[in-house]
Amino acid sequence: MNANGRWDSVLEPGWAGVQVVLTDDAGNSVTGTTDANGVVKLDPGSSLSKGKYRIEVKNPDPKVYSPGQASPRTDLLDRTVLSSNVEFVDLSGGKNVEITTSFWSPEDYCQGNVRLAAVCQNANIPTAAPPSKRTLSSFTFNTRGDAVANPGLVTDLSTEAETGTQWGLGYNKVTRQLFTSAYAKRGTKYGPGGPGAIYRTNPATGATALFTRVPNPGTTPHQPDVNMDLAFGSVVGKESLGDLDITPDGKDLFVVNLHDRRLYRYDAMQATAAAPKASYSIPDPGCAAAGDWRPFGLGIQDGKVFVGGVCSAQSTGRKADLRAVVWEFDRTTGQFTNTVMDQPLTYPHYALSPPAADFCRGRTWYPWTNTRPATQDGVACPPGGIANPEPELSDIDFETNGDMVVSFADRFPDRTGWALPDLPGYPATTTFQGGDINRACRGANHMFVLDGNGACTNNATAATAGVSQPLDVQEFYPGDHVSGYNGIHSETAQGSVAISKVETTMPLISEDPILDPVTGHGLHWLNRSNGTRVSEDNTSGLYMNADFGKARGMGDLETMCDQAPLQLGNRVWQDTDEDGIQDPGEQPLVGATVNLYDADGNKIGTTVTNSRGEYYFDSTITKNVAAEDLQYGRTYTIKMDNPADYQAGGVLEGSSPTRPNVGDNEQIDSNGETGGSPFPAITVTPQGAGQNNHSGDFGFTKSSVDLGVDKTAPAKVLGGAAIEYQVTVTNNGPNDSTGWKVTDPIPAGITDARTADPGCSINNQILTCTGGPLKVGQSHIITVRGLAPNPPVDTMIENCAVVMGNEPDPNPSNDKACDPTEIDVPVIDPAIGTTTAAALLTLTGTLYHHRRRHTIERTR
Template identity: 65%
Template structure:
């Protein structure tokens, strides 16, 4: 190959993400291509749902031929890579192995049983076998998943309504709902609500968390003007059981602030300065249900509690949330939380309250590692002075400030906005709070921003002081997307970090300079109507968020936007609360997802070379029975291998196990223990388990061990929900060993002489003979039979020897001796030996060997010969025959 051609080939391989790791052969194999797509599964159905399951880039995929040669490719942005055997590989049959890019976080996605590889929307396991001979091309799709991504379809959502205590003469009754739940697809007014708690139970709460293990809802106290704390005060966290609708105090977070509400003093005016600075922010529960995290907005620490118990007397730990370098230390205001792939994400804003400059407003997200108990870095640090939509209804009174952007925090009502006097009581002046953090399936962040001004200004309140004139506040929160930039830091859509989906038509004619991934967060004249709570169910095509005027009606509720286009229709909402008008009367939002299900599998094959590794050319075992047993030995599932040797146990795709019988954290045993499979006519008749656990790759070896039992088995212990295991593979060998035997002995011996036989057993292959036995019935008449071989014995005239193992090409020699008989006439001793083995023997013609040995009679000695001389000549034996005709004469 010329240097130019070699360079061109290398460039071509690099362009497709393929790197050869073997020396190329002399000519192209003529085999076709394998296109492999790797996606991130979310719904445990064994299908590639293109709208929900994006491709995964940067995943290594290895193509291996039957000779053990391989090439490696890397998936591109769409999750695909094309692997071409070319002149590097050959043989037609190939194994594809997709490497897990993040073990311990990602696990094999749910795969489907399939008879062929025709449909690329059917998910394969991460190890697949393909035939590319004759130029055939194959396209397969496989997946990984994070169990935390799973949710059932149309799961329940839970949020918190907020109820006012001003005006003080007409407070909302304690019987008003706070926590309420409804199905994901509920739309309309108060549609399909199930009330879980009241103001009397919880008071005003914002942060919500759902423990999917114990199925409990947690809610955190919140500081908001004109609406009271619950019985636990400003640091209270409540625990609500949705099944019984009973609420109790879970814990009190210390140092959460001490400012009290006073609705009788200027409509609780003084409390407005406390908003975002005391009580609690967002709350989340870890996927495994063990930890509850909450932000204390007063001491600016992250608190961690044991979420497995009904109450927590004290936190497990608390951690300072570091000031990211705001204009002044007091400007750092943490609030939001998010959990993703084992890490905790803590969000907050630099409020710019110390400077009043928009240039000093920033949104920051830091990462906390629960294992080390340390904050490990910042993943987003974004300015908040980008253009946004505002309040632009036609005919608004003169002096209305529309709030087209974010504004620095203050403690008073602004008199001016962007050079315009705010003289009318209508005002929108959004002060940013980064209140919620979620992650899309592809890793983008979806952020909820609340409007602090709405929580401290209130709805339709009279003038209470010279600095606080009559106010009707319109909230102006936001739902934003943040995508990774070139330095792997997240960049907000408002700063151009993500696709801009906004058009004049879908954003209500808002500020044409505004960039939004989710332009559907508007209704009517309100171009930014998010209330700061966001929830993502990754099995749905829309994102719900808490919102002002979720439908064309004044109040609060939940609105939905499309996850891809960011758009929404006028009626994509569920109206829940009218007590705070347009000034935010609703809290956080959570999806009440079930725990992820499990899948165990997946392949039974014929290990022809007995190396314990699934080689590309080795055939599957079709129609074999595989059983699943729980820790008590109860059979809970049965599978039969398909045309490709695959089997799976699960409750969602194959549906051969009941969900209640298949929880994680238990030890399960997978057995191939159907006796009929191994009996005559069975699919494994003559086959036995191959060597288990060979090499360091559990995905391509055999896991079945006998451990003294007649059938192979493997134990699997999924430690967490959704931790699928596709490494429960069983290899079987039909280890033929061609044993041959040769017997060597003398052609002739004299009467009574010692006869020495040698028996040579040889293994001609193709596999090791694990055990062999020779049987040698010694000829009649021989005496004093003996052997010095320790593995032999003689009983009832038969020599029997056993041994093993005997490697291919190896021989074993046995020596046996006996004394010949003393016949009266010539006899031929025919000595035959037979060898048998444990493994099937493909050539039985060489399993027997015979050797004849002639023994002449003792010669008749004439009496005339001296007796002593004759005896000496015959070795001590003397036979004298009387001649006929010489009667009376003795010899």
């Protein structure tokens, strides 16, 4: 997720169900699928030839995922270093090899300690908020402390005068602009754009302007001077705007209209928008009554848009009718395709731990109403403090493993307020908000099921329950409470989290985020893996707003992540069989220069292939190209155009590009094309941020030459006699040879070995011969003479010669030739004499002369 080319097992879980293929030189394969931990073990067994193999890890969905950033590496020893999705391994001699590779959704990328943005809401009762009071601020992920007392901890970006009350917040990674949406909340006021306003803020300058007005947001006015805006409470969650999100490509802004219950779509690349690109009615999932369907939240993941809402049960007043529903929306077709979650909201919550037994504590979710309840679960709700959570599905996020993080805001405090006096028909009320952060995991039919309904790991324990809390609660995130107040504030979440997938913790908007005796709102952080609060002290949270007491005073929270970086690569190899495919046994080309050019022909990066033939261009790992020079949507050309590489002594001397684009698997072919140029090139146009391309492979061939060697030696000679043998090198085609080398260890015991061939030398009883060009059909004969050994008994000696050419040899089976010779002990006739006998034996020895080729063995 952080594009560092290494596997962080804590942040980057294994991926199940990914296909992996192991292939040998003959093209035979075995296939496996990764397990729940993302691991697969492949054994060549008896079905594959022994030695070297190609490993291919198949992309589960190329439309969504791209290869993750890889590291150029000289070995495969460190399993935390990420390889490309195609690797080459040597398992000969019983070796085992472990490699790790990755795919990513580029939208998951984020830089460390990213800046966050958060919305603050200001009270206009009993007195109006100052026009200069903050409504939007930014700060780094690691910021902690009291920003109310020390406002310099955060950067204020917009004010009450510029935007009024907001909730939704989105960040455009491409234009680096923030967008916020108006929100209906009692006791506040709308900004200059009214209830349908969306504002655009430049975080670099703080300049804020009206982006657009969403049509039909409702018309109920705020009346802060009439019973403290009491009448406005009934439209909370039903007018103005809900959540706002922007697609990772920066093109679309989506926002939920709470009044007409439609999803609006705007061009997010523009400074202003006169009208939406489109709007879509968000389907009623079958609530008890049509008016009960209340969409609000948005989420975007893997190119899909998700819209969430609740069946409010306001028409029936029955908790059994409360449901949370999430729809999937297809950006391409403009259709809502299916529901991915449909869950009852009847599970228990942690509740307040009040001093009075008749205090209405909010043990679960309750149907929406427009009044203050007189009783709750059979308990009277007297004037004063009350918790009566009414659910709004306000935000949707996704974890790295695909789990959904569902944020619920509490509507009740937004319509009732904090420490308000008796009003006509409405007793004095001090509302304790009771939102919740939930995990939703895959259940039956691949639908998401909430943790409260038993689908996810239950991290709730006695230690997290606080004082007087029952243990029937099931929660993945028990850390959304404040135990420092004796457990009295047990559901402090206010409806929004921000997940940076390169961090181990996640912040949420919460009540009383620090433990000083303060009342208000800000952020505290949860452990992403077990849901516990990171810590509870004055430095573990960020306090931002004192308005509305404990009744909810902030809106959405957003990460301001950069766009994912790009990487291009990755391999240059010797295509020995000239088939255009990277076979396992074919060798990498080391030290070859690769250059990267922009669309104007400017060289913007250069590198050389490593010992495994790999090369990469990126700004994050190899850092051989500037980030501003490597951007998606631009066209680049990768060239192997260093003339020195092709000259004498160069790594590509005598080489030419192999056949490009062979077959239908671009991950294992060669992509280098000459197009009339002497140098191969690959043209690449990345279409999106982080869409890494590791298919930039170059294969080279040298004109193949089948050199064969023959050995001719006498079948029998007498010990101590002269011996002569010949080595013949023949070019069998199909191309002329530029040169060759013969090596022939002279058998032990032969003395006075010599040759008159000018290309040969004998050192330490090893004959070495080199020759120049040899045309097709031509042969070169090397003659070696010496004296045979003089053993005490008859024996056999064998002489073997090996030839190697400058060019690839398509037929290595004839590169070695051996021929045995029998050495006999002389039998001397006393009547003739030794000298005469020796001469006679030398002459008659030619009668035994024969020719042997290749590896023919002779036995006695």
